[in-house]
Amino acid sequence: MGQTKEQKRNWLQVLTDFVEQKMAPPLLRVAQIRYLEALQNVFITMMPYMLLGAAATLILNLSGLFVEGSGLNMPGVANAIDAIVNPCRPWLLQIVFVSLNILALLAAILNGYFLGDYYHKRDENVSPVVGAIVAMASFFCFVDFSTFTENFDWPTYILGSPSLFGGIIISIMAVEIYRFLIGKKLVIKMPEAVPPMIGAAFTSMIPVSVVVVISAILGQGIAGFDFLALINAVMAKLVVGGSGPIAQGAGFFLDRLLWFVGIHGSNIVSSIMGPIWTNMITDNINAFAAGQAIPYMFTEQWTNYYVRVSVFPIALLCCCSKVKRFKVLGKVGLPGSIFNIAEPIMYGLPIVLNPLMFVPWVLGFTALWIFNAILAVIGLTPPVVAMTVWTMPVPLGAFIGTGFKFSAVLISLLSFVLVFLIFLPFFKVMEKQELAEEAKYEKESET
Numbered sequence: 001m002g003q004t005k006e007q008k009r010n011w012l013q014v015l016t017d018f019v020e021q022k023m024a025p026p027l028l029r030v031a032q033i034r035y036l037e038a039l040q041n042v043f044i045t046m047m048p049y050m051l052l053g054a055a056a057t058l059i060l061n062l063s064g065l066f067v068e069g070s071g072l073n074m075p076g077v078a079n080a081i082d083a084i085v086n087p088c089r090p091w092l093l094q095i096v097f098v099s100l101n102i103l104a105l106l107a108a109i110l111n112g113y114f115l116g117d118y119y120h121k122r123d124e125n126v127s128p129v130v131g132a133i134v135a136m137a138s139f140f141c142f143v144d145f146s147t148f149t150e151n152f153d154w155p156t157y158i159l160g161s162p163s164l165f166g167g168i169i170i171s172i173m174a175v176e177i178y179r180f181l182i183g184k185k186l187v188i189k190m191p192e193a194v195p196p197m198i199g200a201a202f203t204s205m206i207p208v209s210v211v212v213v214i215s216a217i218l219g220q221g222i223a224g225f226d227f228l229a230l231i232n233a234v235m236a237k238l239v240v241g242g243s244g245p246i247a248q249g250a251g252f253f254l255d256r257l258l259w260f261v262g263i264h265g266s267n268i269v270s271s272i273m274g275p276i277w278t279n280m281i282t283d284n285i286n287a288f289a290a291g292q293a294i295p296y297m298f299t300e301q302w303t304n305y306y307v308r309v310s311v312f313p314i315a316l317l318c319c320c321s322k323v324k325r326f327k328v329l330g331k332v333g334l335p336g337s338i339f340n341i342a343e344p345i346m347y348g349l350p351i352v353l354n355p356l357m358f359v360p361w362v363l364g365f366t367a368l369w370i371f372n373a374i375l376a377v378i379g380l381t382p383p384v385v386a387m388t389v390w391t392m393p394v395p396l397g398a399f400i401g402t403g404f405k406f407s408a409v410l411i412s413l414l415s416f417v418l419v420f421l422i423f424l425p426f427f428k429v430m431e432k433q434e435l436a437e438e439a440k441y442e443k444e445s446e447t
Contacts, residue, residue: 030268030271030272034115034118035115035172036271036272037114037118037271038111038114038115038118039111039168039271039274039275040267040270040271040274041110041114042107042110042111042114042168043274043275043278045110046103046106046107046110046278049098049099049100049103049106050099050100050103050278050281050282050387051387051388051389052095052099053095053096053099053100053101053285054100054281054285054386054387055386056092056093056095056096056099057096057100057285057286057288057289057386058288058385058386058400058403059085059088059092060085060089060092060093060096060289061288061289061291061403062081062085062404063077063078063079063081063082063085064078064291065078065403065404066078066081096289100160100161100282100285100286101159101160102159102160103159103160103161103164103278103282104139104158104159104160104161104162104163104164104166104167105136105139105159105167107164107167107168107171108135108136108138108139108167108168108170108171109132109135109136109171110132111135111167111168111171111172111175112131112132112133112134112135112136112171112174112175113128113129113131113132113135114128115131115171115172115175116128116129116130116131116132116175116178116179117131119131119175119179123179123182123183125182125187125203126178126179126182127204130178130204130208131174131175131178131179133208134174134175134178134207134208134211134212135170135171135174135175137174137208137211137212137215138170138171138173138174138211138212138215139166139167139170139171139174141212141215141216141218141219141220142166142170142215142218142219142220142227142228143158143159143219143228144220144226158228160282160286161278161279161282161283161286162232162236162283163228163232164235164275164278164279164282165231165232165235165238165239165275165279166228166231166232166235168275169231169235170215170228170231173215174211174215177207177210177211177214178204178207178208178211181206181207181210181211182203182204182207186206186207186210187202187203187204187205187206187207188202188203188205188206189203238276239276239279239280242273242276243276243280243296243298244298245298245373245377248298248303249298249366249369249370249373251269251272251273252269252303252307252365252366252369253362253366253369254268254269255268255269256361256362256365256366257362259346259351259352259361260351260352260353260357260358260361260362261352261353262352262353270300273300277299277300280295280296280299280300281296281299281300281301281384281387283295283296284296284299284383284384284385285385285386285387287385288385288386288403294383294385296383297376297381297383298373298376299383299384301384301387301388301397301401302376302381302383302384303369304340304390304394304397305384305394305397305398305401305402305408305412306372306375306381306398306408306411306412306415307365307368307369307372307415308365309394309412309415309416309419310337310338310340310342310393310394311333311337311342311345311346311351312334312337312338312394312416313416313417313419313420313423314337314345314349314351314419314423314427315329315330315333315334315337315345316330316334316420317330317420317423317424317427318330318333318334318345318349319331319334321427321431322431322435323431323434323435323438324438325434326349326431326434329344329345329348329349332344332348333345333348338393339391339392339393340390340391340392340393340394341391349430354430356426356429356430357423357426357430359426360422360423360426364419364422364423365419365422367422368415368418368419368422371418372411372415375411380407380411381407381408381411382402382403382405382407382408383402384401384402385401385402385403386400386401386402386403387401388400388401394412394416395409395412395413395416398411398412
């Protein structure tokens with residue numbers, strides 16, 4: 001005799017068990033590594049500065065989109081823009097300098113603070129503020145100030161995004177040595193009568209001194225060897241390896257799969273890919289400002305504008321549905337979906353753990369990623385050269401993020417249509433089931 005339905009394992013349950021029991025635990029453990037947790041906080045904190053720097057860069061180079069030889073070829077408009085922007089150029093350049101051009105320094109300081117805060121929760125003698133200061137001092141120990149001009153100019157690569165990984169690694173080294181020495185009680189102990197603030201300063205004196213001396217020896221004491229350049233070169237290989245379509249496509253597939261089983265896939269993937277994404281988009285912004293070829297196509301923003309595009313098409317399907325529950329859900333979720341808020345649709349429809357939604361959500365979106373990657377390879381998808389806030393409607397974000405390219409808007413809207421068509425047949429099956437349930441419930445209520 002054949003197996004009963006109770007004896008047969010549903011494919012969805014098999015998938016859910018595999019992801020929850022085999023895949024999710026190690027991924028969650030990776031995301032909870034103290035260094036990755038600290039880095040998540042670092043990039044969240046830096047986001048306003050990166051957005052500000054990207055906006056200033058875009059304004060500074062706005063006229064270049066209209067000059068002769070550009071796609072728009074409107075020199076009159078370019079001259080008008082220059083007439084407005086040029087008087088503002090000094091302070092716009094200053095904004096770029098204090099945001100994007102010191103990104104590595106900001107990352108080192110913030111990483112020192114958040115990593116210090118992690119250890120402070122386990123040992124109150126470890127100070128987050130001291131962690132930030134010692135990280136900053138250590139990073140500067142790796143900078144050769146003798147190469148600066150009398151105007152104190154320095155190459156952007158020293159403090160900007162090219163040294164992002166270097167700043168992070170140096171700050172980790174600095175805080176780890178600092179907290180190790182604190183833990184080993186290699187400190188100056190003051191009498192209890194000494195005020196706490198003064199006592200804390202003396203407590204940090206020996207550990208901080210040791211860290212700075214070690215950093216100075218590594219950074220400057222070995223003649224002719226540039227450790228910061230070495231770190232940057234090694235990490236540049238990591239960025240190049242992680243920036244390609246295979247790595248980025250696999251990351252997006254994992255994001256969709258984790259979301260399907262109810263785990264915040266974006267948080268998991270970004271905790272691992274965050275430093276690479278930040279380096280990619282800042283390099284694009286800098287290349288755009290310098291009038292150079294844009295180095296990276298498959299940035300996080302590229303995925304957001306051309307593939308992820310929000311759940312707006314699904315919310316629209318709900319609004320047009322004959323099912324009362326879906327129609328109400330659509331009215332509730334549609335406004336938020338315009339601004340990329342997906343939770344009402346994800347959990348209200350639901351998409352999470354819904355067998356009918358597995359194919360369109362996981363496989364359909366992955367196919368859409370591949371489709372857009374092909375468009376990018378053949379030159380139809382413009383690269384992203386600026387950042388926007390994540391709640392900005394996708395077509396507008398694509399327009400601004402690509403340097404006001406109308407083709408980006410068209411491709412973004414095309415992706416909206418494709419998402420609608422991908423989900424339509426599966427939604428109709430789900431709608432048919434719900435209508436049958438509604439009719440059955442109404443019939444039972446009448447009797």
